[in-house]
Amino acid sequence: MGPVSGKIAGILCVLLAAGLLLRYAEGASFRDPGMNPHPVALQRPHDGPLSAVALLGQRIFHDPSLSASGKMSCASCHSPEHAYGPPDGEPVRHGGADGSLQGNRAVPSLRYLYRTPNFSIGPDVNEAENVDLNKLAVQSQGTVRAVKTAGSVAAPAMVPQGGLFWDGRANTFQTQAMGPLLNPAEMANRDTAEAAARLRKAPYVESFAQLFGPGVLKDPARLLDEAMFAVARYEVEDPSFHPYSSKYDYWLEGKAALTEEELRGLRLFDDKTKANCAGCHVDRPGRDGLPPLFTDFQYEALGVPRNADLSVDRDLRYYDLGLCGPQRADIRGQTQYCGMFRTPSLRNTSTRKVFFHNGAYHDLKDVLAFYAFRDVQPDKIYPKGPDGRVRKFDDVPAAYLGNVDVMDAPLDRKPGQLPAMSDADIRDIIAFLKTLDDGYRPEQLAAR
Amino acid sequence: MKKILCAAAAFAVTAGLAACNGGTDFSAQTPVDDLKTATPIKHLVVIYGENVSFDHYYGTYPTATNPVGEPQFTAKAGTPAIRGFTPALLNNNPNLTNAANGTGVSNPFRLDRSQAATADMNHDYTAEQLAYDNGAADLFPKFTGTAETGGTGAFGTTGLVMGYYDGNTVTALWNYSQHFAMSDNAYSDQYGPSTPGAINVIAGQTNGFVLGKSSFPGEFIDDGQGGLTLTGDIDPTGDPCSSTTDFGSFSGKNIGDLLNDQGVTWGWFEGGFSLSVMNSNGSTGCGRTTTSSVTNATKVDYIPHHQPFQYYASTANLKHLRPNSPNTIGIKGDQGNHQYDLTDFFAAVKAGNYPAVSFLKASGFQDAHAGYSDPLDEQTFVTEVINFLEQQPDWKSTAVLIVYDDSDGWYDHQFATVGNGSFDATVDQLTASGACGVKGTTAQADGVAGKGAVNGRCGPGARQPFLVVSPYAKANFVDHTLITQASVVRFIEDNWLGGKRLGGGSFDASSGSIDGMFDFAGGAKNPVLFLDTDLGTPVTTPSSDLPK
Numbered sequence: 001m002g003p004v005s006g007k008i009a010g011i012l013c014v015l016l017a018a019g020l021l022l023r024y025a026e027g028a029s030f031r032d033p034g035m036n037p038h039p040v041a042l043q044r045p046h047d048g049p050l051s052a053v054a055l056l057g058q059r060i061f062h063d064p065s066l067s068a069s070g071k072m073s074c075a076s077c078h079s080p081e082h083a084y085g086p087p088d089g090e091p092v093r094h095g096g097a098d099g100s101l102q103g104n105r106a107v108p109s110l111r112y113l114y115r116t117p118n119f120s121i122g123p124d125v126n127e128a129e130n131v132d133l134n135k136l137a138v139q140s141q142g143t144v145r146a147v148k149t150a151g152s153v154a155a156p157a158m159v160p161q162g163g164l165f166w167d168g169r170a171n172t173f174q175t176q177a178m179g180p181l182l183n184p185a186e187m188a189n190r191d192t193a194e195a196a197a198r199l200r201k202a203p204y205v206e207s208f209a210q211l212f213g214p215g216v217l218k219d220p221a222r223l224l225d226e227a228m229f230a231v232a233r234y235e236v237e238d239p240s241f242h243p244y245s246s247k248y249d250y251w252l253e254g255k256a257a258l259t260e261e262e263l264r265g266l267r268l269f270d271d272k273t274k275a276n277c278a279g280c281h282v283d284r285p286g287r288d289g290l291p292p293l294f295t296d297f298q299y300e301a302l303g304v305p306r307n308a309d310l311s312v313d314r315d316l317r318y319y320d321l322g323l324c325g326p327q328r329a330d331i332r333g334q335t336q337y338c339g340m341f342r343t344p345s346l347r348n349t350s351t352r353k354v355f356f357h358n359g360a361y362h363d364l365k366d367v368l369a370f371y372a373f374r375d376v377q378p379d380k381i382y383p384k385g386p387d388g389r390v391r392k393f394d395d396v397p398a399a400y401l402g403n404v405d406v407m408d409a410p411l412d413r414k415p416g417q418l419p420a421m422s423d424a425d426i427r428d429i430i431a432f433l434k435t436l437d438d439g440y441r442p443e444q445l446a447a448r
Numbered sequence: 449m450k451k452i453l454c455a456a457a458a459f460a461v462t463a464g465l466a467a468c469n470g471g472t473d474f475s476a477q478t479p480v481d482d483l484k485t486a487t488p489i490k491h492l493v494v495i496y497g498e499n500v501s502f503d504h505y506y507g508t509y510p511t512a513t514n515p516v517g518e519p520q521f522t523a524k525a526g527t528p529a530i531r532g533f534t535p536a537l538l539n540n541n542p543n544l545t546n547a548a549n550g551t552g553v554s555n556p557f558r559l560d561r562s563q564a565a566t567a568d569m570n571h572d573y574t575a576e577q578l579a580y581d582n583g584a585a586d587l588f589p590k591f592t593g594t595a596e597t598g599g600t601g602a603f604g605t606t607g608l609v610m611g612y613y614d615g616n617t618v619t620a621l622w623n624y625s626q627h628f629a630m631s632d633n634a635y636s637d638q639y640g641p642s643t644p645g646a647i648n649v650i651a652g653q654t655n656g657f658v659l660g661k662s663s664f665p666g667e668f669i670d671d672g673q674g675g676l677t678l679t680g681d682i683d684p685t686g687d688p689c690s691s692t693t694d695f696g697s698f699s700g701k702n703i704g705d706l707l708n709d710q711g712v713t714w715g716w717f718e719g720g721f722s723l724s725v726m727n728s729n730g731s732t733g734c735g736r737t738t739t740s741s742v743t744n745a746t747k748v749d750y751i752p753h754h755q756p757f758q759y760y761a762s763t764a765n766l767k768h769l770r771p772n773s774p775n776t777i778g779i780k781g782d783q784g785n786h787q788y789d790l791t792d793f794f795a796a797v798k799a800g801n802y803p804a805v806s807f808l809k810a811s812g813f814q815d816a817h818a819g820y821s822d823p824l825d826e827q828t829f830v831t832e833v834i835n836f837l838e839q840q841p842d843w844k845s846t847a848v849l850i851v852y853d854d855s856d857g858w859y860d861h862q863f864a865t866v867g868n869g870s871f872d873a874t875v876d877q878l879t880a881s882g883a884c885g886v887k888g889t890t891a892q893a894d895g896v897a898g899k900g901a902v903n904g905r906c907g908p909g910a911r912q913p914f915l916v917v918s919p920y921a922k923a924n925f926v927d928h929t930l931i932t933q934a935s936v937v938r939f940i941e942d943n944w945l946g947g948k949r950l951g952g953g954s955f956d957a958s959s960g961s962i963d964g965m966f967d968f969a970g971g972a973k974n975p976v977l978f979l980d981t982d983l984g985t986p987v988t989t990p991s992s993d994l995p996k
Contacts, residue, residue, distance in 0.1 A: 046741060052515055053562040114744050116600050164600065172567075172602050211515060213558045215539075221551060225605035233562050236601040236744070287730030290739070 032257045039254025043289040044244050045114075050237050056207045057234030060227055066198045067187035068097040074180065074231065077107045080240065083348035083438065084110035091309050091359025093186070101185035102311045104320060104327065105166050106359035109352075111438075112293050112345045114236050118171040119163030160323060161298045166341045166357045167328040168299070173232030174225065181228070196220035199227055244291045246347065247440040248432075252285060255442040258435060265432025268425050275371070275421055275429055276409040280343045294346040294436065299323055301339035302411070303374065303404040305382050306395035307360040319397050320358060338400040350434045358395070364433065368426045371410050372419035472781035478711055480804045481845070485943050487968050488920060490845035492943070493837065494807045494936055495830055496649060498642060498754070498817035499571065499856030502632065502911040504611070505618045505823070507533045507556055509625065512615035518561050519983040521615030521622055528926045530632040533612075537861055542586035543610055552589025554607025556859060561617040561824070565743040567604040568819030569593060569857030572666060573640035573679040576857060576910055577878035580639075583863040592857030599745035602819075610859045613823055619984030620827045621850070621915065624834075627977045628921040629965035634914030635864050636854050637932045637955050638907035639878075642817075643681045645853030645933060646756035647698065650716075650807070652934035652955035654678040654905060656700035656896035660685040663693040669872050669904045671895050677904025679875060684758035686766040688723075689734035689750055697759045700896035701950050703805075703937050704763040704786055712944045713778035713803040715786045715793070716757050719811025719995065720749025722789035723768045727996075738996075740813040740825050747812035747820040754809055754853070757787055771796075778803035794836065794994050802842050805940055808833060810995060818856055824982075828995075831979045834917055835990035838976040845972070847918035849962075851936060855910030862911045864930065866890050867958070870906040878906055894953035902953070908932050916965040919972035927964040934959040 050058065060066065064073040072095050079087035086093065086107040093103050163171055170176040180186040181195050189195035199205065200217060208216050212226050235241050250256035258266065269277040278284075281294040299322070312318050320326070323337035331337065341357045355361040361370065373380040378392045385391045393404055405411050410420030421429070481490050509530055510523030533556055541555045559566065570592045578591040593609035605611075615622035624630075637648040644654045657668050657676040667680040678698075683690030685697040707714045726732040727749070729739065739746040757763040765787035776782040777796035784792070793806055809815065816826035830850065837846055869885030869892045870876045878884040884906030885892070895902035914931065934955035939962050941948055949957045978990040 045744075049517070051560075051562045052517055053560055114600050117745070118599070171600070172604060173600050174602075174604060211558075211560050215555050215557055219554065219607075222554065222557065222605050222607060225603075229563065229603045229605075232601055232603075237562075288728040288739075290729070 034251075034257030034259060034263060036251050036254050040252050040285055041289050042244060042249060042253055042285060042291045044291070045239070045242055047239050048237075051233065052207070053211060053230050054233040054237040056204060056211070056227075057230035057232065058238070059202075059204050060199075060231050061234055063202060065202060066181065066189075066195065067095075068189060068194075069095070069099050069187075071099060072187050074177070077180070077186075078110045083351055084241065085348065085352055086354050089353035089362050091307055091354055091362075095186040096184055096188045101188075103183075103185045104310070104312050105357050106354045108166065108344060109348060110235060110241060112242055112347050113164060113173070114242055115290070115293060116164060116297060117162035119160070119168040121160045159298050160337055160340065161296070163297075163342065165327075167322050168342055169328040169330070173235050174228045177228040177231045178224070181224075192224055193220050196223045199223055243438045245438045245440060247435040247437075248283075249291055250440060250442045251435065252291070256440065259431070261428050261431040262435050263432075265428035265430070268421065268429050269432055273409055273420075274425065275368075277346075277429070279408055281346045295343045297343070299337065299340035299342055300405050301341075301396065301400070301403040302356075302370075303339070303393040303396055304356045304358060304360050304370065307358040310358060313358070313395075319395065321397075321400070322357065335400065336403060339396045339403045346433060347436045348438055349436065350430065351437055364430050365426060368421060368429060372421040372426065375406070375411060375413045376415060376417050376419050378415070474776050474779050474781060477713065477779045480713055480802065481842075483710075483712055483804060483944060486946075487943055487963075487966070488845055488972065489847045489918070489943055489966075490804065491802055491842055491847070492805050492940065493833070493846065493848045494649070494805075495833060495848060495850045496646070496807055496809050497826060497830075497850065497852045498815040498821065499568075499854055499858075500816055500823075500852045500912060501855035501858035501860035502634070502862065502913055503532065503556065503860040504855075504858035505613055505621060505913050506530060506625075506632070507612040508538075508558075508614050509622060510615070512622070513558060514616060515560070518616040519619045519985050521619055524626055524924060527626065527924055530630075530926050531862055531928075532632075533861070541610070541861075542584060543588050543607075543859065546584075546586040548587060549589040549593075549607075552593050552606040552609070554589060554610040556610045556612050557607075559603070559611040559613050559617065561613075563603040563611075564613075564617060564822040564824045565599060565602045565745075566611065566818050566822070567602055567608060568817070569609050571641045571854055571857035573638070573644075573904075573906070574666075574875045574877050576639040576855070577876065577884060577906060579857065580863055580878060580910075582879045583865075585859075585861050585863050588857070588859040592859075599743045601744060609857060612859075618823050618827065620831050620979045621913065621984075623977065623979060623984060623986060624850070624915055624917050625926075626924050628918065628923065628974065629916045629925040629927060631914040631927045631929065631931055631962070631965065633862075633864075633911070633928050634851075634931045634935075635908035635911050635933075636852075637909065637934050637959075638679075638868070638905045639909035640679050640854065641681050642853050643753045643756075644678055646754055647678065647702075647759065648955065649851065649853070649933040649936050650704065650756045651698070651700065651702040652937050652950060652957075652959065653700055653896060653953055655902045655953060656698050658685075658697045658699055660695040660697065661693060662696070666875075667694065668696070669875055671902035671904055672872070673895055673897065673899045673902050675895055675897055675899075675902065677895070677902055679904050681753045683752040684755065684764070684766075686764070687752045687755075687758050688766070688768070690752045697761070700760075700952050701954075702757065702760055702763060703940055703950070703956075704757055704760070706941065706945055706948060706950065707805060708762075708780050710945055711780065712805065713780075713801075714805035715778040715784075715788050715796075715803050716755065716807045716809070717788045717790045717793040718750060718755055718809040719790040719814070720751075721755070721768060721787065722770060722791070724770065725789070725791075738811055738813045740821070742822050742824045743813070743820065745813075745820055749811035749813075751812055751815075754815070755787070763787070774799035775801050777801055778806075790995060797837075797840060802840065804944060814995060816852075818858075827984050828981045831981045831984065832991075832993055832995050835978050835981070836994060838978065839990070843976065844919055847916060847920065847966070849936060850913065850915040850917065851933065852912040852914075853933075855912055857910075860911045864908040864911070866906065866908075868893050868905050868907050868955070869901075870903045872903040876903070876906055891958075893955065893958070896952040898952065907955075914962075916962065917977075918966070919974045919976075920966045920968055920970075921974055922965060922967050923974055925965065927962075929960045929962075929964050931960040931962055935962050939963075
């Protein structure tokens with residue numbers, strides 16, 4: 001296990017060499033209310049050189065020659081400069097042989113997916129919990145308020161959880177990567193044979209024979225499987241897919257201080273009666289130091305408004321029902337899950353310009369306003385119909401309205417009640433969410 | 449060492465613990481080294497791994513691909529040939545040419561070290577019989593290749609069942625084979641998954657199953673004599689970690705009963721068995737888990753249907769009671785009743801109380817079972833155990849057996865002629881529909897009740913690796929004697945019990961002998977081999993890490 005990345009180790013060495021500086025930093029941590037008073041040691045993934053297979057996967061990931069248009073690679077939509085999420089604000093991407101076809105769903109980030117469990121429907125397993133961060137945040141502010149009751153056990157519910165894509169229809173990176181390669185609106189290979197033919201023309205084709213035996217070049221299906229496995233291996237091995245270099249990670253470790261605004265945001269994030277974000281977007285490290293992923297891997301029907309910018313949504317009979325279709329085919333009969341989509345990680349979310357499965361929002365402020373006003377002032381969120389009435393949950397068919405979450409705060413309010421979050425709360429939460437962006441340099445601490 | 453230390457241990461026991469165990473006098477226990485044995489082996493350690501076929505680990509032995517950056521393996525001159533892949537099997541395999549395999553048609557192909565985490569195969573009693581296709585061994589993709597997925601980084605492909613590792617992944621096992629002895633003709637006693645394999649290695653008999661509760665078919669069958677035979681996985685009745693919907697137990701005897709009769713110390717040591725330990729991730733009790741750094745998947749440590757002694761009233765420790773002390777582990781009367789946590793094994797050996805017979809089962813993530821474990825985590829487990837034992841004074845009288853409970857359904861080309869027939873109209877599909885063997889011609893052993901031949905024990909099943917690591921093991925040697933899991937039972941009986949057999953239709957009576965892998969006359973001359981616990985390559989100084 002390499003608990004600390006090479007870069008941080010280097011920084012630490014510098015600090016250790018300058019012992020005085022370290023003592024200053026330690027001293028500061030006790031005085032600074034923004035510091036985590038009970039730092040934890042985070043277990044980051046082992047950070048070694050990429051294997052031959054992962055290096056092959058890296059080339060495939062960035063290779064546009066594998067698409068029908070010759071212009072689209074994995075990296076086109078999963079932009080390495082944007083936390084492997086969409087590069088701009090387009091709600092869903094365009095692709096296909098001539099680049100004119102619009103996709104159905106917003107591009108999820110590929111970061112922090114590697115610990116996703118297989119899709120299952122089972123009892124809700126309580127996350128191992130470590131320190132009560134809400135309590136710590138309160139302590140560090142010196143204020144007294146009700147703390148989130150850690151360990152309150154709800155009756156086990158049968159909940160869908162795990163899996164990749166918005167609907168969990170793939171369990172492995174390998175099968176996930178196969179999707180865009182063959183999707184007509186994405187890289188648009190007509191079939192396995194066409195994709196394999198493109199691979200055989202790639203400059204790295206000899207690597208396949210070396211690693212998987214010469215037979216692989218004669219077997220299109222396996223060639224494709226090996227290629228997508230190589231992409232998977234790149235996603236597993238390359239630290240850029242799970243850097244854990246956010247300010248929040250360093251705060252957890254006692255190496256960075258949160259501002260007052262960020263701490264207020266964290267408190268609201270954890271407040272069961274207010275934003276209650278942590279109810280789904282788990283923000284505590286495991287007891288063994290596994291950094292939090294800000295998702296419980298479970299599924300929710302939130303009732304996000306329909307997005308008129310999507311060509312599929314112009315067909316009024318079309319509904320994207322997530323777990324029960326149309327893209328996922330295996331549990332269509334489980335109508336109690338219609339309208340549910342997987343809870344994404346919130347790491348790097350503030351760098352995105354597209355939110356929710358249909359890309360309905362482009363600004364975090366609007367996302368949080370959706371949570372705040374959906375039930376208390378739905379007219380702020382949904383359009384009006386010809387009859388002048390607000391068409392609440394306009395992207396969920398009437399038969400499945402019962403699936404929409406109206407139980408969990410902040411989605412448990414009634415019209416006319418106060419919103420769960422004020423404008424100031426929303427500003428604070430966004431300030432906190434920005435601490436989840438990777439690329440924070442803890443040496444900024446020294447400059448404070 | 450033993451005599452003095454054992455006496456000291458016995459003294460400590462009588463002085464300190466007899467009172468709290470209802471007066472059991474542990475000092476009456478004969479020291480292990482004084483027990484009469486037929487061979488110089490005084491300590492047998494069975495590492496019972498999960499779900500590996502012989503070709504899956506040894507198909508191309510001793511030739512490794514050696515890509516740059518991976519642990520390298522080069523065979524010693526004079527390495528004997530094994531029954532692995534021929535050029536024909538590699539390039540024109542019957543699983544490629546049999547179109548019934550559909551899109552799964554494939555030659556065997558190399559799995560890279562980066563592909564240590566793979567999906568799991570189908571390893572049911574009937575599916576494996578169908579894959580062997582009356583000896584043609586040409587329907588693996590069709591019948592056992594229905595893969596389930598592992599973690600996000602797992603590898604899968606339609607013909608995955610044809611994948612094999614080489615010495616760049618299973619490096620430690622290949623190195624042990626170079627220095628010690630192995631069999632290329634070892635099989636599970638019958639087709640099917642883990643629980644039958646676990647039961648056979650201690651009892652040689654899966655008949656005598658007593659149903660507790662069952663929620664789906666395929667776990668057991670009517671034996672044709674009014675009883676039941678276990679053919680699938682099911683949890684032990686009464687174990688608090690067992691499923692609440694699927695559990696059962698066994699009548700009949702196992703090797704533990706015979707060892708108890710003779711006062712021989714023994715234990716089954718399994719990861720996660722102690723319910724009072726809390727792992728570093730905060731998990732405890734039956735839900736104790738470990739996250740593998742190879743698969744990134746989290747798996748429960750203790751898997752009840754891998755613990756065979758829990759199915760028998762005489763040898764169960766259903767409450768998972770902890771041993772009275774490290775000095776009483778394995779001794780009759782200890783409240784653990786021979787069922788312990790893996791860590792108890794190391795504690796006992798360190799305390800000078802090294803049992804005569806020890807079965808070791810890794811925590812889930814290290815047990816080698818595809819889908820949630822993998823050969824690299826398994827390698828860490830195996831090398832840590834053997835490095836530790838090789839540094840003990842009693843290594844000179846130790847034999848470690850590396851044996852597997854089933855094949856997982858992974859391809860293996862070597863079919864064993866049916867030695868024990870079975871003729872259940874539904875589940876037996878090996879030689880014909882409703883048949884494993886030829887009725888009236890193929891031998892068919894009795895059930896535990898002694899009322900005659902029973903169904904559900906079609907075997908030998910799939911071929912698996914079988915290694916002997918011991919100072920008495922022949923060096924760089926491959927034995928071709930047909931052996932099965934029950935050969936382990938037979939060795940224990942022959943060594944400690946004067947050749948007494950379990951009876952009741954157990955395969956111990958008919959199984960082959962593993963003695964061919966030993967050179968007992970030559971003295972304890974085979975030197976130790978320490979291996980790197982990550983890479984599986986030889987080192988001069990081993991790490992002191994132990995499995996948990």
